[in-house]
Amino acid sequence: MSYNFKEIEEKWQNTWIDTKAFRAQADPNRKKYYLLEMFPYPSGKIHMGHVRNYTIGDVASRFKLLQGYNVMHPMGFDAFGQPAENAAIKNQTKPDIWTHRCIKEMETELKKMGFSYDWEREFSTCDSDYYKWNQWIFLKMFERGLAYKKASAVNWCSSCQTTLANEEVVDGGCWRCHTKVEQKDLEQWYLKITEYKERLLEDLGLLKQWPERVLAMQNNWIGKSSGVDIYFRLKNSDKIIPVFTTRVDTIFGATYIVLAPEHPLVKELIKGKSEEKDVLHFIEKVSKESKLVRTSSDVKKEGVFTGAFAVNPVNNEEVPVWIADYVLMEYGTGAIMAVPTHDQRDFLFAQEHKLPMRVVITPKERGIKIEELTQAYEGDGVQVNSGEFNGLSSLEAKEKISLWMEKKSIGKIQTHWRLRDWLISRQRYWGTPIPIIYCSKCGIVPVAYKDLPVELPVEAPFTGDGGNPLGKINEFIRVNCPKCSGSGRRETDTMATFFDSSWYFLRFCSPKYAVAAFDVQEAKYWMRVDQYIGGIEHAILHLLYSRFFTKFFQDLKMVDFGEPFEKLLTQGMVLKDGEVMSKSKGNTVDPDSMIKDYGADALRLFILFAAPPETELEWDQRGLEGAFKFLNRVWRIQENLKSKADDALLRIMHKTIKKVSDDFNEFKFNTAIASLMELTNAIYQMGADKEIFSRLVIMLSPIVPHFSEELWQILGNKESIFEATWPKYDPKLLIEENVELVIQVNGKVRSKVQVSRNISEDALKELVLKDEKLAVWLETKQPKKFIIVPQKLVNIVI
RNA sequence: GCCGAAGUGGUGGAAUGGCAUACACGUCGGUCUCAAAAACCGAUGAGGGCAACCUCGUAAGGGUUCAACUCCCUUCUUCGGCACCA
Numbered sequence: 001m002s003y004n005f006k007e008i009e010e011k012w013q014n015t016w017i018d019t020k021a022f023r024a025q026a027d028p029n030r031k032k033y034y035l036l037e038m039f040p041y042p043s044g045k046i047h048m049g050h051v052r053n054y055t056i057g058d059v060a061s062r063f064k065l066l067q068g069y070n071v072m073h074p075m076g077f078d079a080f081g082q083p084a085e086n087a088a089i090k091n092q093t094k095p096d097i098w099t100h101r102c103i104k105e106m107e108t109e110l111k112k113m114g115f116s117y118d119w120e121r122e123f124s125t126c127d128s129d130y131y132k133w134n135q136w137i138f139l140k141m142f143e144r145g146l147a148y149k150k151a152s153a154v155n156w157c158s159s160c161q162t163t164l165a166n167e168e169v170v171d172g173g174c175w176r177c178h179t180k181v182e183q184k185d186l187e188q189w190y191l192k193i194t195e196y197k198e199r200l201l202e203d204l205g206l207l208k209q210w211p212e213r214v215l216a217m218q219n220n221w222i223g224k225s226s227g228v229d230i231y232f233r234l235k236n237s238d239k240i241i242p243v244f245t246t247r248v249d250t251i252f253g254a255t256y257i258v259l260a261p262e263h264p265l266v267k268e269l270i271k272g273k274s275e276e277k278d279v280l281h282f283i284e285k286v287s288k289e290s291k292l293v294r295t296s297s298d299v300k301k302e303g304v305f306t307g308a309f310a311v312n313p314v315n316n317e318e319v320p321v322w323i324a325d326y327v328l329m330e331y332g333t334g335a336i337m338a339v340p341t342h343d344q345r346d347f348l349f350a351q352e353h354k355l356p357m358r359v360v361i362t363p364k365e366r367g368i369k370i371e372e373l374t375q376a377y378e379g380d381g382v383q384v385n386s387g388e389f390n391g392l393s394s395l396e397a398k399e400k401i402s403l404w405m406e407k408k409s410i411g412k413i414q415t416h417w418r419l420r421d422w423l424i425s426r427q428r429y430w431g432t433p434i435p436i437i438y439c440s441k442c443g444i445v446p447v448a449y450k451d452l453p454v455e456l457p458v459e460a461p462f463t464g465d466g467g468n469p470l471g472k473i474n475e476f477i478r479v480n481c482p483k484c485s486g487s488g489r490r491e492t493d494t495m496a497t498f499f500d501s502s503w504y505f506l507r508f509c510s511p512k513y514a515v516a517a518f519d520v521q522e523a524k525y526w527m528r529v530d531q532y533i534g535g536i537e538h539a540i541l542h543l544l545y546s547r548f549f550t551k552f553f554q555d556l557k558m559v560d561f562g563e564p565f566e567k568l569l570t571q572g573m574v575l576k577d578g579e580v581m582s583k584s585k586g587n588t589v590d591p592d593s594m595i596k597d598y599g600a601d602a603l604r605l606f607i608l609f610a611a612p613p614e615t616e617l618e619w620d621q622r623g624l625e626g627a628f629k630f631l632n633r634v635w636r637i638q639e640n641l642k643s644k645a646d647d648a649l650l651r652i653m654h655k656t657i658k659k660v661s662d663d664f665n666e667f668k669f670n671t672a673i674a675s676l677m678e679l680t681n682a683i684y685q686m687g688a689d690k691e692i693f694s695r696l697v698i699m700l701s702p703i704v705p706h707f708s709e710e711l712w713q714i715l716g717n718k719e720s721i722f723e724a725t726w727p728k729y730d731p732k733l734l735i736e737e738n739v740e741l742v743i744q745v746n747g748k749v750r751s752k753v754q755v756s757r758n759i760s761e762d763a764l765k766e767l768v769l770k771d772e773k774l775a776v777w778l779e780t781k782q783p784k785k786f787i788i789v790p791q792k793l794v795n796i797v798i
Numbered sequence: 799g800c801c802g803a804a805g806u807g808g809u810g811g812a813a814u815g816g817c818a819u820a821c822a823c824g825u826c827g828g829u830c831u832c833a834a835a836a837a838c839c840g841a842u843g844a845g846g847g848c849a850a851c852c853u854c855g856u857a858a859g860g861g862u863u864c865a866a867c868u869c870c871c872u873u874c875u876u877c878g879g880c881a882c883c884a
Contacts, residue, residue: 002836213878216802220880227884245884258884301882326882336884344799345882378799418883539879609822610810616877618810622823630822636837671812674821681821684838742817747865749817773851787864793816797864 002628003635005599009706013111021720022065022116024072026525033069034526035061036505038534038542042077042124044102046109048574048581048607048619049535051591055604056571056613056667057533058115062702063664065116066726072526074508075110075117077103079126080431080497082160082176088430089464095430096458099126109592113600114705116722121511125500130507131432132453133517134499137549139435139446140556146192147424149444154423156184161466162426163188165496167221167541189425189434189493193548197222197419199562200547209567211614214539221540223418228402229333230411232257234269235309235318241265244332244416247342248405249398252386253360254337255350256320257310258303260329261286266306269321273307279323286325301326301349312337313410314401315387324349332416340376341368347376360385361394422545424496429460429469431494439481439488448482454490468492501542502549505529505564520558532565539570569667572616574607581619589619601704602628608669608703631707634680634700637693638714645689650733652682653692657729660699669703676700690715695727742793743768745777757791768794 016022026032037057040050061073084095091098103124110117123130141147155164159179163186168175193200201222204215227246234241243257259266261283270276282304303324310321326345327336340350340357350357359368361381368377383389383397392400405411425434433454435447447454457476460469470476470492481488503517509526510519534542543565550564573580576587594603606627611617656679663672679696688696694715701708701721712721736757741764743751751773755764765786768774778798787795 211803213802217879220801223880223883225883243884247884324882326884328883331883333884338884343884345884416883418880536878612811615804615811620810620823623810626823633837670810671821674812677821740817744816744865747816747863752817776851785864787816789816793865795816795864 002632003707003710005601005631005707008710009112009114009595009600012706012709013114015709015720016114016116017111017119019720020120021722022071022073022118023120024070024074024118026522027070028525030070031068032526033061033064033071033531034529035064035071035073035531036508036529036533037075038532038538039076039078039501039504040106041081041083042079042099042102042106043083044105046106046113046591048589048591051113051603052574052607052613052617053533053535053571054110054113054115055607056569056669057531058113058604058705059608059664059669059702060531060533060667061116062705062722063726065722066698066702066724068725072121072508073116073118074121074511075115075119076122076504076508076511077106077124077126078497078501078504079103079124080131080494080500082162082428082430084430085428085462088462092462094458094460094462096126099124099430112592112595113604116705121508123507123511125432125497125504126430128453128455129512129514130504131456131500133503133507134432134495135435135447135452135454136449136517137503137552138495138499139449139452141191141552142436142446146195146552147189148192149187149189151185151187153183154186154188155181156186157181160428162428163423165423165498166420167422167498167544168496188423189436189491190421190423191548193422193545194417194419196548196551197224197417199551200419200544203547203551203563206563207565207568210565211568211570214536214543214568214570217539218544221419221544224415225417226413226415228405228411229414230337230405231313231409232310232319232337233313234265234321235311239265239268241310241321241335242333243335243337244414245337247339247398248401248411249383249386249394250339250342250360251312251314251337251401252383252389253339253341253358254312254319255340255356255358256322256338258322258324258327258336258338258349259306260327260334261323261325262329263323263334266323269306269308275305275307279304279306282323289325301345301352303349303353305353313408314405320355322353331418341370341373342376342378344376344378347373358385422496422548424499425491425493426496427468427492428494429456429462431497432456432500433470434491434493434495436491437479437481437488438491439484439486441486442481442483445481445483445488451482456494470494498541498545502545503553505532505546506550506553506559516558518558523559527559528561528564528566531567531569533569533571535573536570543568569613571613572611574617574619576619578618589621594624598624598628599631599706601707602631605631605673605704609673610670612670613667630677630680631704633684634696635707635711637680637683637688637696638711640687641693642687642689645692646686649682649686649688649692651736652679653695654729654733657695657699657727658734661726661729664702673703697721698724698727739791741791743771743774744793744795745774746797747795750774750777761786761788764788764794768796 035057037053061071065071079099084099087098088095138147155169157164157174157179159177160174169181173180201224204218225246227244228248229242229244232241232243270279301324303322306321306323308321309318312319338346340346341359342361357370362368362384363381380394383392383394389397402413406413433456435454437445439445457473461472462469477490479488479490506518506523510522513519546564551562553559554562579585579587581588606624610623656675659675660672676699697708697711709721738754739757741753741755742749743753751771781798783796783798785797
């Protein structure tokens, strides 16, 4: 007979909700612990990824609770976004109604897993008393010039009918639907995240408890690159063409320069020249290529001569000006100097088009002959052909040439960044309306703070024929200008949903607060988030935006820190047959049916035991059955309790307490469970008493809370197990009187011996030399040396 | 190309420089049973040996060390991020 998980789980889930067991209240006298998992989009159904993410968080949260921390563990919903609109079109319902129904279903699913949330803090980002503060933040940014509108080529997803941020373009496709992203010229709203680029980069150094790879990804994304802008002058003109380089040490080897086809100077350069026709033709051709094709590295580099020449400012040499598809307008200055001998791309291009080369750096141990070059030499070396810098090491030259150029005003030390401003406007209905009014007289006018929120109209025409439904609602659009009271028109774009999730962790500190985005005092107590848990897919997007917003709040003096998340854990994906579980692959396992068959506790146990939290987890149905079997094994212990257990078991238990406590602190749940299993096996060998069993149950409770609550009650306790204290171990009981020593000969184990832990070295040597098993090894050879590691091993070197 | 993570039995995975493969799954054997299931007990890296034991073994090769899955160097493979980035 197995234990009645169905009845037990339902009973405790209701109890926890009825008694508000996990309500958190600020208390300056208690040490706080803010544990947060990335809140879900309410699709209605939870999947195994959610189960894993939230189970990891729940164990940590309950463990901290048992350790006496004042734990806040909130949950809410990231409820704006496109699926609601798609559903509205498909099912003839309203996004609002559809979303709220999904939220209800999702809450039920989460409750069935027995997660310890403070449900009183729950909110959804589609609540107007939440998104009101999105608008407030936007206006604050607008005031400071951090929210602005500009016309530019933007990423456009034709399937989603909306613009996308750079961060939302993955492999040239839309992050949501993978449709190929097009470029479109539009006037759009941006947030000036680039204003914070230095701080965003620098403060990565503060994030000591973030995974390396997330830091590396953010570092790459921000993409700082230091070098020099060098000013080439156009021959017979006073026009300057700045080029950017990180290899200023190679400037004397620049034999031509290359502009991007879109470079604004190109048209002027070619005017009236014989090359004009060819160049225009080339530009036309390149403009038709998609960005993806153009930037793929295996395509041959193409280019044409413009007929113009520029002057290298370091030696007044005239060099030809080319244009080529491999130079991009959006990076650096849109123009490069080409040094074929020391840059592989330039080398290939120069070979192809028979352009001159000159060596300016040679490796220390040999010279370089141009005729013998088969590829560019990109390493360090000694300067040659470099005027007054000859003989210097290239590293030294880099610095000296930079300073020299600045002094002579022919260049400027410059830093270029990959990070671009964040495009936040979306041509969609189901999102936060951007609080802006267009007035024919006053131009762009922000909505007054007192008029917030700009409510999203619940009734909207969903026809499915594209376009933003907000544009068709006259009551919404028509509004008086806050400045001149003349007739104005509302912005119909809404905010990207990543805006919503960039500060929700602050809102959880005071979710009902009506006078500001969050209560500064509450935030002071609860923030920062001590432990944040979520998927690696947010390594750049959400985590970068949240860091940006936090720094903005720091500048508003609403918080006194610049980083929101102290410690970050990115949990691995759940796989089935080696592939990521996904609806499109049809290899999903439904958590609900697993709960039905084995209970939420068994599911939680399996998912924690099968792999460490950050690695991928292979779904194994038999592993789940194994977890269920283990629970039944523990359950049966209570039927056979002894009045007094052996001392040997007591020792094992204290060791287990130490191991499990240490492991829980480091999120090593799989090994914590392994040692709880070992303790259980020992109990089967020796028989436990009530005391020992009670402690086993407490240690299990973060992992399998319903199961443990029930056993706790059966053991005669009136209070919830989560009012109990985490067991402590007695260090004295960890010390064994007799220890087993491993005896090695030349590092190989040859024997083992039981000795008192305080045995003297001499006594030990004597004992070892008498050991029968070692006789074979020692009879012909003399021991040279004894290595003794107390209480562990003896190594005899012969 | 640059940056990051990883590579251990049939499988998931353990090992502050100190007994490689804990714990579990699977498989095999046993107990109980008329029988089966459940439960309980045991075996289980490869090769050799009746056995005691021996040899090999943590992607490959080298090094440091009394001792290396662990530290260092070189290489290979897989996964992830960035990238005609100048």
